[in-house]
Amino acid sequence: MSIEAISLSGRKKQVSNKEMSFLERMYIVAIVKGLMITIKHLFTRKVTIQYPEQVREMSPVYRGQHMLKRDEQGRENCTACGLCALSCPAEAITMKAAERTKEEKHLYREEKYASIYEINMLRCIFCGLCEEACPKDAIYLTTSKVLVPSSYEREDFIFGKDKLVMPLDIAMKNAQLKNAN
Amino acid sequence: MDSTIIIEKSVIILVVFAITMVMAMYSTLAERKVAAWLQDRIGPNRAGKGGILQPLADGLKLFSKEEFEPDTKNRFLFFVGPAIAMSTALMTSAVIPWGDKFHLFGRDIILQATDIDVALLYVIGVMSVGVYGIMIGGWASNNKFSLMGAVRAASQMISYEVAMGLSIIALLMMTGTLSLREIAAQQPGMHWNVFYQPLSFFIFLICAFAETNRTPFDLAECESELIGGYHTEYSSMKMGFYLFAEYANMFISSTIIAVLFFGAYNYPGMEYAVEHWGVNIANVIGIAVLFAKICFFIFFYMWVRWTIPRFRYDQLMHLGWRVLIPLSIVNIIITGIVILRDQIAIYFGF
Numbered sequence: 001m002s003i004e005a006i007s008l009s010g011r012k013k014q015v016s017n018k019e020m021s022f023l024e025r026m027y028i029v030a031i032v033k034g035l036m037i038t039i040k041h042l043f044t045r046k047v048t049i050q051y052p053e054q055v056r057e058m059s060p061v062y063r064g065q066h067m068l069k070r071d072e073q074g075r076e077n078c079t080a081c082g083l084c085a086l087s088c089p090a091e092a093i094t095m096k097a098a099e100r101t102k103e104e105k106h107l108y109r110e111e112k113y114a115s116i117y118e119i120n121m122l123r124c125i126f127c128g129l130c131e132e133a134c135p136k137d138a139i140y141l142t143t144s145k146v147l148v149p150s151s152y153e154r155e156d157f158i159f160g161k162d163k164l165v166m167p168l169d170i171a172m173k174n175a176q177l178k179n180a181n
Numbered sequence: 182m183d184s185t186i187i188i189e190k191s192v193i194i195l196v197v198f199a200i201t202m203v204m205a206m207y208s209t210l211a212e213r214k215v216a217a218w219l220q221d222r223i224g225p226n227r228a229g230k231g232g233i234l235q236p237l238a239d240g241l242k243l244f245s246k247e248e249f250e251p252d253t254k255n256r257f258l259f260f261v262g263p264a265i266a267m268s269t270a271l272m273t274s275a276v277i278p279w280g281d282k283f284h285l286f287g288r289d290i291i292l293q294a295t296d297i298d299v300a301l302l303y304v305i306g307v308m309s310v311g312v313y314g315i316m317i318g319g320w321a322s323n324n325k326f327s328l329m330g331a332v333r334a335a336s337q338m339i340s341y342e343v344a345m346g347l348s349i350i351a352l353l354m355m356t357g358t359l360s361l362r363e364i365a366a367q368q369p370g371m372h373w374n375v376f377y378q379p380l381s382f383f384i385f386l387i388c389a390f391a392e393t394n395r396t397p398f399d400l401a402e403c404e405s406e407l408i409g410g411y412h413t414e415y416s417s418m419k420m421g422f423y424l425f426a427e428y429a430n431m432f433i434s435s436t437i438i439a440v441l442f443f444g445a446y447n448y449p450g451m452e453y454a455v456e457h458w459g460v461n462i463a464n465v466i467g468i469a470v471l472f473a474k475i476c477f478f479i480f481f482y483m484w485v486r487w488t489i490p491r492f493r494y495d496q497l498m499h500l501g502w503r504v505l506i507p508l509s510i511v512n513i514i515i516t517g518i519v520i521l522r523d524q525i526a527i528y529f530g531f
Binding site for chain 1: 221484488
């Protein structure tokens with residue numbers, strides 16, 4: 001059986017070590033062929049994206065920075081169950097739970113909340129498993145194109161609640177949109 | 182010699198010098214652009230419109246770099262190397278006929294810095310002196326990579342010089358003159374030498390690639406093996422001189438190819454232009470045609486660079502000594518037979 005027939009991809013080729021003929025040893029034909037290939041590329045469409053002016057289109061399943069969501073009344077969804085931290089393959093998430101007091105009812109939806117919620121952005125691989133694990137729809141990976149800003153300090157890459165929780169005005173806007181619909 | 186000739190020649194020399202410099206400068210940009218285009222990229226386009234100021238930016242960068250000197254005993258040679266490379270690259274342009282006669286202010290002006298009888302010998306001589314720049318620079322650098330590059334360059338030059346000279350002899354047997362002006366004048370219209378001496382042109386082209394140290398014969402500075410070859414230890418504008426000399430050489434050898442084999446400033450319909458539009462306009466078109474030919478060959482150099490990989494050293498020597506030299510000798514014999522065909526026919530009584 002020939003090697004082309006047993007090849008699954010159909011791209012396998014029998015190699016041979018036969019002596020080159022005089023014409024092949026001249027290389028002229030091969031060089032001219034090569035020149036024709038390269039000249040063709042002179043007229044093909046260029047693949048360059050002129051970065052600051054042009055931005056590459058993001059994939060529809062793009063996962064950007066995390067956000068801890070609020071509900072329509074502006075209360076934080078997170079109940080500090082720790083499933084996200086458990087599911088995280090990079091072990092980037094840590095949190096500390098606290099019990100809600102009566103005065104904090106307008107701040108947190110559940111009776112338990114995360115007093116500290118930190119994601120180490122140097123560890124995070126943006127896989128989105130935390131989002132899948134969350135039973136309260138609290139953590140989301142946004143489509144934000146803003147990447148983690150560079151810094152000299154490692155501490156700057158540990159994002160706390162100050163950077164992760166959805167701003168209150170956005171939560172209000174979302175609620176209005178939902179009511180309008 | 183009257184003073185008008187001195188003024189005329191000085192103007193021509195200045196203009197030729199400036200054009201060579203500008204062409205070498207913009208060859209660096211063209212090289213990067215062509216490389217990018219052949220690789221489906223766009224290339225430098227930020228400095229000026231479409232990257233037109235890129236060579237200036239490159240030059241400015243080179244000037245502002247630290248002037249580094251290796252710990253070498255041959256400090257003088259270290260400085261002389263780039264100077265020789267640069268001056269020999271520019272000297273060759275003196276004998277090139279850039280166009281036919283201009284008729285201005287009641288006198289004929291020849292567009293050539295000097296019309297010496299042995300122009301072609303002069304060109305080959307100066308071009309081979311160019312290897313001294315590389316050789317001296319590589320030796321004085323006190324670095325084994327540099328020395329290796331220099332040795333390679335020297336042996337390559339010597340091997341290909343022979344084939345180049347022999348290929349030109351066949352051409353000279355046909356033209357009967359060494360003056361570039363006369364060779365150019367012998368190719369009116371489309372009677373270009375390349376149609377009569379294709380093999381000679383082919384050998385000359387390959388040798389020109391080797392002489393200018395361009396891919397596939399860039400063993401003297403192959404980045405992947407020798408860092409930078411002979412200019413490894415050079416920095417700042419001395420490095421710039423070497424790079425610049427390479428592009429100036431490329432321009433000059435493209436010009437020589439255009440003049441020797443592609444009819445220089447001649448184009449079909451030149452007599453018509455002279456009759457109907459006058460000498461001067463016909464001449465301006467001729468200069469433009471010559472530069473179009475030169476630009477094509479510069480492009481060809483770059484085109485080949487991004488097509489063919491580098492030769493191995495033994496392949497290079499094999500090609501030079503065992504293929505090109507016998508081939509050019511055969512070419513000489515064939516040319517001789519064609520020239521003397523009548524005498525031969527009489528001698529053998531055909």
